[in-house]
Amino acid sequence: MLFLPWVRLPAPTGQREAYWVAFWLLLPATVGLIVFTFAPLGYALWISLHDYQLLSGQLTWIGAANYVRLLSDLSVLKALVVSGLYTLISVAAQVILGLALALLVKDRVRGLGFFRTAYFLPVVASCVVMATIWKFLYAESGLFNAMLLTVGLPGQPFLKSADQALLSIATLGAWKFALLNKL
Numbered sequence: 001m002l003f004l005p006w007v008r009l010p011a012p013t014g015q016r017e018a019y020w021v022a023f024w025l026l027l028p029a030t031v032g033l034i035v036f037t038f039a040p041l042g043y044a045l046w047i048s049l050h051d052y053q054l055l056s057g058q059l060t061w062i063g064a065a066n067y068v069r070l071l072s073d074l075s076v077l078k079a080l081v082v083s084g085l086y087t088l089i090s091v092a093a094q095v096i097l098g099l100a101l102a103l104l105v106k107d108r109v110r111g112l113g114f115f116r117t118a119y120f121l122p123v124v125a126s127c128v129v130m131a132t133i134w135k136f137l138y139a140e141s142g143l144f145n146a147m148l149l150t151v152g153l154p155g156q157p158f159l160k161s162a163d164q165a166l167l168s169i170a171t172l173g174a175w176k177f178a179l180l181n182k183l
C-alpha cells in the first residue's frame with residue numbers, strides 16, 4: 001500500500017474495504033483520463049461528422065462525408081503509406097539497434113559508465129537540438145557527405161531527394177529512440 005504520511009487510512013480489515021481504498025485512489029486518475037482524453041476525442045469525432053463554420057459556430061450534419069472526401073484524396077493516401085513506411089523502418093531499426101546496444105553493454109568492460117552516458121545522450125537531448133545537428137550532418141557539405149567524398153564516393157542529397165529523405169529521417173528517429181529500447 002502507498003504510504004503518505006499526511007493521509008491516515010485505516011488498515012483494510014476485509015476485501016470490501018480494500019476495494020473502496022483502491023476505488024478512491026484510482027478515482028482522480030480515472031476522472032482526469034475521462035476529462036482530458038476521452039471527452040475531447042468524443043467531441044472531435046462529433047465535430048468531424050458535421051460541417052463546422054468556425055466564425056459563426058454553425059454546425060450542419062453531413063455524416064461521414066468528411067471521411068469519404070479524406071479517403072478519396074490521393075495525397076492523403078500517399079501520406080498514410082509514407083507514415084506507415086516510416087513507422088516500419090524506424091521501429092524495426094530501434095528494436096534491432098536497442099537490442100544490439102543492450103547486448104554490447106551488458107558485460108563489464110572498461111569505461112562502461114562513459115559508454116552508458118554516451119548511449120543515453122540522444123534520449124535526454126532536445127528534439128530541436130538533435131534535428132539541428134542532424135540537419136548539419138545531412139547537408140551537402142556536412143559530415144556524412146565529407147566522409148563519402150573521403151572514400152571516393154559521390155555526395156548524396158540526403159534530405160533533398162524524395163528517395164532518400166524518408167530513410168534519412170527514419171534513421172534520425174531510430175538513433176534518437178533506439179536507446180530507450182536498450183533499457
